[in-house]
Amino acid sequence: MNWVQLAYLAAALCFILALKGLSTPRYARAGNLVGAAGMALAVVTAFFSVTHNLVLILVAVAAGTVVGIPAARQVKMTAIPQMVALFNGVGGAAAALVALTEFLEVADGGVLFDVATVLTVLIGSVSFSGSVVTFLKLQEIMTTRPVLLPAGQIVGTAVAAVSALLALAVVFTGSSALLVLLAVAGLALGVLFVLPVGGADVPIAISLLNAFTGLAVAASGYVLGNTLLIVAGTLVGASGTILTRLMAQAMGRPLTNILFGAFKAAPPTAGGGEQRSVRAGTVEDVAILLGYAHSVLVVPGYGLAVAQAQHAARELAQLLESRGISVDYGIHPVAGRMPGHMNVLLAEADVPYEQLKELDDVNPGMGSVDVVLVVGANDVVNPGARDEPSSPIYGMPIFDVDKAKSVVFMKRSMRPGFAGVDNELLYNPKTTLLFGDAKDSLTKLLAAVKSL
Amino acid sequence: MNWVQLAYLAAALCFILALKGLSTPRYARAGNLVGAAGMALAVVTAFFSVTHNLVLILVAVAAGTVVGIPAARQVKMTAIPQMVALFNGVGGAAAALVALTEFLEVADGGVLFDVATVLTVLIGSVSFSGSVVTFLKLQEIMTTRPVLLPAGQIVGTAVAAVSALLALAVVFTGSSALLVLLAVAGLALGVLFVLPVGGADVPIAISLLNAFTGLAVAASGYVLGNTLLIVAGTLVGASGTILTRLMAQAMGRPLTNILFGAFKAAPPTAGGGEQRSVRAGTVEDVAILLGYAHSVLVVPGYGLAVAQAQHAARELAQLLESRGISVDYGIHPVAGRMPGHMNVLLAEADVPYEQLKELDDVNPGMGSVDVVLVVGANDVVNPGARDEPSSPIYGMPIFDVDKAKSVVFMKRSMRPGFAGVDNELLYNPKTTLLFGDAKDSLTKLLAAVKSL
Amino acid sequence: MIDLLTIFVLAVFVGFEVVSKVSTILHTPLMSGANAIHGVILVGAVLITGQAEGGIELVLGLLAVFLATVNVVGGFVVTDRMLEMFKGHKR
Amino acid sequence: MIDLLTIFVLAVFVGFEVVSKVSTILHTPLMSGANAIHGVILVGAVLITGQAEGGIELVLGLLAVFLATVNVVGGFVVTDRMLEMFKGHKR
Amino acid sequence: MKVGIPAESRPAERRVAGLPETVTTLIGAGLAVDVQSGAGVHARASDESYRAAGAEVVPQHPAGTTEVVVSVQPLEVEQARKLREGDITVSFLSPSAELDLVRTLAERGVTAFSLDLLPRVTRAQSADALSSQALVSGYRAVLLAAQHLPRFLPMFTTAAGTVPPAKVLVLGAGVAGLQAIATARRLGAVVEAYDVRRAAAEEVRSLGAKFLELELESQDGVYAAAQSEQFLERQRELIAERVAQSDVVISTAAVPGRKAPVLVTTDMLKAMTPGSVVVDLAAETGGNVVGSRPGEEVWVGEVLVHGVRNLPSSMPVHASRLYARNVANFLGLMTADGRVVPNLDDEVLAGACLTHAGEVRHAPTRELL
Amino acid sequence: MKVGIPAESRPAERRVAGLPETVTTLIGAGLAVDVQSGAGVHARASDESYRAAGAEVVPQHPAGTTEVVVSVQPLEVEQARKLREGDITVSFLSPSAELDLVRTLAERGVTAFSLDLLPRVTRAQSADALSSQALVSGYRAVLLAAQHLPRFLPMFTTAAGTVPPAKVLVLGAGVAGLQAIATARRLGAVVEAYDVRRAAAEEVRSLGAKFLELELESQDGVYAAAQSEQFLERQRELIAERVAQSDVVISTAAVPGRKAPVLVTTDMLKAMTPGSVVVDLAAETGGNVVGSRPGEEVWVGEVLVHGVRNLPSSMPVHASRLYARNVANFLGLMTADGRVVPNLDDEVLAGACLTHAGEVRHAPTRELL
Numbered sequence A, B: 001m002n003w004v005q006l007a008y009l010a011a012a013l014c015f016i017l018a019l020k021g022l023s024t025p026r027y028a029r030a031g032n033l034v035g036a037a038g039m040a041l042a043v044v045t046a047f048f049s050v051t052h053n054l055v056l057i058l059v060a061v062a063a064g065t066v067v068g069i070p071a072a073r074q075v076k077m078t079a080i081p082q083m084v085a086l087f088n089g090v091g092g093a094a095a096a097l098v099a100l101t102e103f104l105e106v107a108d109g110g111v112l113f114d115v116a117t118v119l120t121v122l123i124g125s126v127s128f129s130g131s132v133v134t135f136l137k138l139q140e141i142m143t144t145r146p147v148l149l150p151a152g153q154i155v156g157t158a159v160a161a162v163s164a165l166l167a168l169a170v171v172f173t174g175s176s177a178l179l180v181l182l183a184v185a186g187l188a189l190g191v192l193f194v195l196p197v198g199g200a201d202v203p204i205a206i207s208l209l210n211a212f213t214g215l216a217v218a219a220s221g222y223v224l225g226n227t228l229l230i231v232a233g234t235l236v237g238a239s240g241t242i243l244t245r246l247m248a249q250a251m252g253r254p255l256t257n258i259l260f261g262a263f264k265a266a267p268p269t270a271g272g273g274e275q276r277s278v279r280a281g282t283v284e285d286v287a288i289l290l291g292y293a294h295s296v297l298v299v300p301g302y303g304l305a306v307a308q309a310q311h312a313a314r315e316l317a318q319l320l321e322s323r324g325i326s327v328d329y330g331i332h333p334v335a336g337r338m339p340g341h342m343n344v345l346l347a348e349a350d351v352p353y354e355q356l357k358e359l360d361d362v363n364p365g366m367g368s369v370d371v372v373l374v375v376g377a378n379d380v381v382n383p384g385a386r387d388e389p390s391s392p393i394y395g396m397p398i399f400d401v402d403k404a405k406s407v408v409f410m411k412r413s414m415r416p417g418f419a420g421v422d423n424e425l426l427y428n429p430k431t432t433l434l435f436g437d438a439k440d441s442l443t444k445l446l447a448a449v450k451s452l
Numbered sequence C, D: 001m002i003d004l005l006t007i008f009v010l011a012v013f014v015g016f017e018v019v020s021k022v023s024t025i026l027h028t029p030l031m032s033g034a035n036a037i038h039g040v041i042l043v044g045a046v047l048i049t050g051q052a053e054g055g056i057e058l059v060l061g062l063l064a065v066f067l068a069t070v071n072v073v074g075g076f077v078v079t080d081r082m083l084e085m086f087k088g089h090k091r
Numbered sequence E, F: 001m002k003v004g005i006p007a008e009s010r011p012a013e014r015r016v017a018g019l020p021e022t023v024t025t026l027i028g029a030g031l032a033v034d035v036q037s038g039a040g041v042h043a044r045a046s047d048e049s050y051r052a053a054g055a056e057v058v059p060q061h062p063a064g065t066t067e068v069v070v071s072v073q074p075l076e077v078e079q080a081r082k083l084r085e086g087d088i089t090v091s092f093l094s095p096s097a098e099l100d101l102v103r104t105l106a107e108r109g110v111t112a113f114s115l116d117l118l119p120r121v122t123r124a125q126s127a128d129a130l131s132s133q134a135l136v137s138g139y140r141a142v143l144l145a146a147q148h149l150p151r152f153l154p155m156f157t158t159a160a161g162t163v164p165p166a167k168v169l170v171l172g173a174g175v176a177g178l179q180a181i182a183t184a185r186r187l188g189a190v191v192e193a194y195d196v197r198r199a200a201a202e203e204v205r206s207l208g209a210k211f212l213e214l215e216l217e218s219q220d221g222v223y224a225a226a227q228s229e230q231f232l233e234r235q236r237e238l239i240a241e242r243v244a245q246s247d248v249v250i251s252t253a254a255v256p257g258r259k260a261p262v263l264v265t266t267d268m269l270k271a272m273t274p275g276s277v278v279v280d281l282a283a284e285t286g287g288n289v290v291g292s293r294p295g296e297e298v299w300v301g302e303v304l305v306h307g308v309r310n311l312p313s314s315m316p317v318h319a320s321r322l323y324a325r326n327v328a329n330f331l332g333l334m335t336a337d338g339r340v341v342p343n344l345d346d347e348v349l350a351g352a353c354l355t356h357a358g359e360v361r362h363a364p365t366r367e368l369l
């Protein structure tokens, strides 16, 4: 028996290490593998306690594997979030089922047992139904817009109250039927919880549901008196909560808003841009993009000059080079507001002349550039000058940065440049916008790349 | 009973938060207070379990307080390390005594109980005697040089073997007499362990003994079946171990060396300097010095030019200014190798002219400058030019940086400057040397100050 | 019980500390990895099913085993796929 | 027992994580603070002395209480003194 | 069709409208090129190098023997008389100062483009010779000032004492002004600048210099027009105050098609430190500085006022290189299949066109005639 | 005691050895000062300003009426004849070129200090006029070159094409050479430099420029002496190769007390791009460039060779300011209680002393007599 416990402890350790690994780019993959190894150890260990139904259990595991692996393998990269939601949901359901079953098996486990059971079933059901709804939303089987039921708040409050009452009733009566009812109420609660969440916030909701499932698992650990489940569930619950907060912060949505039913529709992050959506990234996103690139092209423009960001740009470039990344500067003939504006600034910052490339040096090989960092330039990378004969800047040669693998745009707003024309590139799915003063952004990027 | 446990848990929580706080300059004081609060809670709680000897215990506590507070209050700042060592030692002794007493009180606690007791007594005694020796060394009651006994290794190994045997014997026989013998052996081991440690390494030894005491306390927690002791002791043991490693790293001494009896005499960190000792700091030390200063004077010299560190210097200065610290540059008339050398470089780095100060602007107020950052200058801050009529540079006006509150010297080695004369300032106790290429050092400093 | 509570509290701390400095780009993989880890409920499912005497418990238990397996297996695989971008690039 | 071991392991992690990024200047205060914390042995000392029936146990226990008190009280006070330099400076 | 590149005949003009490299470009576009012998002498382009690029070197002015004549300065009237109907000429024409020439060109049915009329739209930038030559002027103006200044521009702290940086004031922050700012900053001077254009403030700061704000706001608009009396008074006060503090003043203020605004008065000059230098880039269009005369150095008290005349010519190699490319790019806008055929529906060509088919198309010039 | 500051009489000398600010310093040290009327005219110091500082303005040369005469250039022999025994004079004396003057000074028992003989020890730095004037020369040399160059120094990427940065080669990286490097880099040129001093490599790199390494190592030593034939050959090769690649060459190589080394030959000049500019700062001591003549511009093929004569005089305000402070600091070394009493045991004074008590103390000069 004791070695079983030790094995569980080892598994718990693996999970801690897995989370630790997953928090740094360098060890993320290894972390995931360690987690999987811990899981294998735990499951194999569990089988030693199996006294009945071994074959059936193995069949169920096989069935789960046969369903899970291809689903995970074949899903498109863009559909991964909903797949994660689904996996999370089934985990929640499993936790609820486990608690329910144990409740059926055990005659009288005491108050704490009952409380833990009730929590597991309730949270597990919420997590399950909530996850299913998020899946439907992301898969666009249902609308991605927030669904605001008439009197939604009231219905939600009512269902929550009913759940609470049922939970109390189960603890006092020990009735399995009521427990099943509680599960149903939980399912309803989960649906109500996620329905009002709009497109961009769905990942936050998934993360929160993920933390919920963790808590359900931890509670089920109390039900079964199994420390591994407690530790692993708590780990996921705690880290999931922090993660949810971090995600909300990264998207500029205070978590409190979200937690207190304010899953209302919110406008997309950026300012103008009329109806069309742009992708605004965080400094960390861009830092990782840069840190794992092989070649980077910096295209400075008037904004670099306004921000007096030439020194910061050179520092970032040097840092990237010191990590073995090739960095060039694309100097457009009319970047800035006077001939040679960029030359003056970059010479001041001591950028070696050899790194300054012109249109013809760069455009032919643009396809193999991993990241183009557009620092306060706009017109000089506007594909309209190449593609739209009606554009007032049509005919001006540009850097074809839209042909690079990805583009990072640093500017303060969605305002256009000197020529006053909108830039299609801002809406390109390849483009990440980093809003803010260029010097500021570059300084932050520098710190972020260093800490990679 | 249950609320007692909860109180203990709360105390454990306080300890965790205390350590967390103590790891960041901003919350360090608060952390210490939280720790003290947790301790008060724990001790008060413990009194509720007291059934005998209440008055005597209170007297003992009062006595301890009367001894401890004045000792801690009145000790000179420079003598604090040995005071910490002493406090650590008495803690170890207390743990050993607790385990010993419990062993006397309890008839037969089982093998695990015995093992825990043996560990507590052994580690506690080692920690006590070791700490006492470090105290004697630092207080210079005995020599600070490594004491290498003839055949020290052999004696050490023998005592360790005896201790192990005694430990086993206690576990098998349950004899209190043997346990006392073990305590004695532990005392000997502690002495042997610390004797060969030389001056500079003593703090590392103290930190390790500190971790030891933590482990002893954790083991005593097993003895008493008290989770609080386990958690608190383990926390200290774990964090102390990490801390020891960090300290060893900061001093450039691999921990493995130290752990495996290689507490041999090592030359002080720096290269030349004949017999005299200099203080070499780490980037973090300097970063904190700078980050918590009110006014900083940067004195650049030829080394700044050689390292082409002008941009890095300006960045650091700007960062400090953004933290509300006033920064000036002291430009010496003959710094560098041509008239105006510093002007050329700092203009390139876009340092505002107003920040460039001359001798007469700076010297009168030097006493109120918190930190002077000497970046690759040497002759121009050599107090010999002012004080030693025999010096070949006597009569040259200098920056009187030796009158500032502290001085950080960035250079690559102990080599002199252009004039080829030794610089007394390097040996000044106010001076911290930061060895390495100036640009390198400044870049690291920049990152370190940012992460303060 | 107090031990389990202590374990819980400590695990909360570990969970907080361990992920508190993760960068945005790792948010989704980390969530997915954590998601796979809570699939450890599979252990619970196996344990109860392994003791079930048949009937409704067995059915529910088997269903739980199946679902938990999907969670575990799918979770780890999908996380690994997400992390492919971090593969192979040497600093 | 396994619970205590689990607690131990988790506490090790918390201990590691919590101090893993401390800067050099805080090494000594942190060591001193940790030193004060292991003065929690005072709790153990009080407990055993509070149950001692007199004789050698009582003497040893009282000695332990005294020593542990010195550790606790001195530890926190000295740490606080060291940390005075971080007082009051606003960023 | 043939393009002709004459040797410039106006006094002190050292640039040339085509260089071997642009000859290659033109030939690549299917044109033939005649170059007058000695055309590139100051720009360090020998007759052989033109020949090597594929041009024919001819002894006489190409007017009348080539369909297109490109030059820097306006043609002499006598050369213009040789042009045939439909011939094309490209140059800086300064029409208001060359009314005789304009008449001749119109009479003869020549299609004359003046690059100083080129609309400053994005697409025309590569042909914008005003910009490219202003770049040269801005740079040279600072060198000129530094050369005449009896003191350092940069700051020096030396064993023989500290020399403070020179203060440079730039009036008018167009292309030349901005380049002057950049160059003076490069040399270590403390630079401040003034302009009436609203956008200029940000542009000046984007070069690390200080912009002088008039408390009073000007009417918005890309080019400054006449302003209210109150405005002008405040402007005079500000400029007077700053001029007195400056060691160097470089004035570049201009209003297209008009006389340059007078910004610096004799009183202001007298308040400057003895030995200060003023470079007036607007001298040729009337001058921003009272008393400045193009091509002359005038001492006003102890201040040297240098009225600039044709500064780009003082750096003929690169000035020619930029100008020649502008011209080649401009011809490129109307060349197809080896023929230069201007499509005057194109806003750029229409804007730059002074005379076409016997008609003077530029309204202000037409009024002057 | 009285110090006299004459108006410089040598042709084209525009500096002055004392300015109102140093007059104040001298008076503060207890001395009196006579200034010849008009002495500061080029340095923009009027007679009134001298008077305001406490000096007496006198119409004639102060030789013979003041105990100390400080000047930039050596005194004329006729003035020296007026000096009385024990009088002191401080100036650049260039003794090897002024043997008559040296004889006169010695005969009359004058104590003559020549600042070009000042030992370059730390304590003497504040009086080191060679350094302070070399600073001026290095800066002006680049302005001169930039002014004559028909192209840009900095790089520009513009709508009219890209102009590459000019390549500047500096030969000799002493004080003037280093300052030339710094100034050329400020203007955006790509700079490389060569010197025979071992320490020069690091000094050049400390200014961000490239140092040309001779594969062969030179004999160590602060000042370069004559070298082996193999060395000289390799040096010629290297310089020839780099000169051909350069747009500007600024040569400053000098060996104290000797003729300057010849580094650039006519063949090398011919290999340069047409329009390139060579500034020879060593022209006055024989020249680093074959054919350079002090104070003249010579065309060698299509390359302009500017032989420099007294470049600091072209910037009289600041050159005088630095020189005047050097002189005041030098007098400070021997002034006590309002009297100038040279103590020739002091190594600095002894080193700078040319004649004293009828004796020529500078050995090389003594040999020449």
Ligand SMILES: NC(=O)c1ccc[n+]([C@@H]2O[C@H](COP(=O)([O-])OP(=O)(O)OC[C@H]3O[C@@H](n4cnc5c(N)ncnc54)[C@H](OP(=O)(O)O)[C@@H]3O)[C@@H](O)[C@H]2O)c1
Residues within 6 Å of the ligand: A300, A301, A302, A303, A304, A306, A307, A333, A334, A335, A336, A337, A338, A339, A340, A341, A375, A376, A377, A378, A379, A380, A381, A410, A411, A412, A413, A414, A415, A416, A417, A418, A419, A436, A437, A438, A439, E122, E125, E131
């Ligand atoms: N080179 C010349 O000689 C010359 C002369 C005159 C005109 N032009 C024209 O100027 C344009 C130059 O193109 P360009 O791409 O360099 O500039 P641009 O098209 O004017 O774009 C500059 C961009 O920088 C951003 N920006 C401004 N300040 C910033 C700051 N502090 N931090 C971050 N971003 C900032 C602006 O966006 P936010 O406002 O959203 O931040 C803007 O979109 C061309 O249209 C050219 O024709 C050139």
Ligand SMILES: NC(=O)c1ccc[n+]([C@@H]2O[C@H](COP(=O)([O-])OP(=O)(O)OC[C@H]3O[C@@H](n4cnc5c(N)ncnc54)[C@H](OP(=O)(O)O)[C@@H]3O)[C@@H](O)[C@H]2O)c1
Residues within 6 Å of the ligand: B300, B301, B302, B303, B304, B306, B307, B333, B334, B335, B336, B337, B338, B339, B340, B341, B375, B376, B377, B378, B379, B380, B381, B410, B411, B412, B413, B414, B415, B416, B417, B418, B419, B436, B437, B438, B439, F122, F125, F131
């Ligand atoms: N300004 C002038 O006109 C002129 C002309 C000639 C001579 N001098 C003389 O030069 C001296 C100038 O004084 P100073 O204080 O500026 O210079 P210095 O006394 O020569 O000292 C420079 C210091 O910088 C350090 N250093 C060199 N490279 C470095 C690098 N890459 N990173 C970090 N440190 C580096 C050197 O120590 P490590 O080797 O240990 O790193 C050296 O101690 C005076 O003695 C002056 O008389 C001046």
Ligand SMILES: NC(=O)c1ccc[n+]([C@@H]2O[C@H](COP(=O)([O-])OP(=O)(O)OC[C@H]3O[C@@H](n4cnc5c(N)ncnc54)[C@H](O)[C@@H]3O)[C@@H](O)[C@H]2O)c1
Residues within 6 Å of the ligand: A337, E120, E121, E122, E125, E128, E130, E131, E134, E171, E172, E173, E174, E175, E176, E177, E194, E195, E196, E197, E200, E222, E223, E224, E252, E253, E254, E255, E256, E261, E263
């Ligand atoms: N779109 C393009 O491609 C393009 C190309 C070149 C220039 N431009 C724009 O045109 C502007 C002007 O160019 P330019 O150099 O030919 O101008 P310019 O030579 O006609 O005038 C120089 C400057 O003097 C200023 N000025 C006029 N009156 C003044 C007064 N009373 N006081 C102070 N300043 C006064 C003008 O505002 C202008 O900035 C440029 O700054 C630029 O923004 C655009």
Ligand SMILES: NC(=O)c1ccc[n+]([C@@H]2O[C@H](COP(=O)([O-])OP(=O)(O)OC[C@H]3O[C@@H](n4cnc5c(N)ncnc54)[C@H](O)[C@@H]3O)[C@@H](O)[C@H]2O)c1
Residues within 6 Å of the ligand: B337, F120, F121, F122, F125, F128, F130, F131, F134, F171, F172, F173, F174, F175, F176, F177, F194, F195, F196, F197, F200, F222, F223, F224, F252, F253, F254, F255, F256, F261, F263
């Ligand atoms: N200690 C001080 O206070 C102080 C003050 C000023 C100068 N110095 C030292 O004296 C050095 C020389 O000063 P300077 O400017 O008067 O020197 P300089 O004018 O006498 O000579 C200029 C340079 O030419 C170089 N040179 C000589 N022969 C050469 C050759 N054949 N090829 C290439 N280069 C050649 C010399 O090495 C010197 O660097 C300085 O670099 C400095 O290190 C010291």
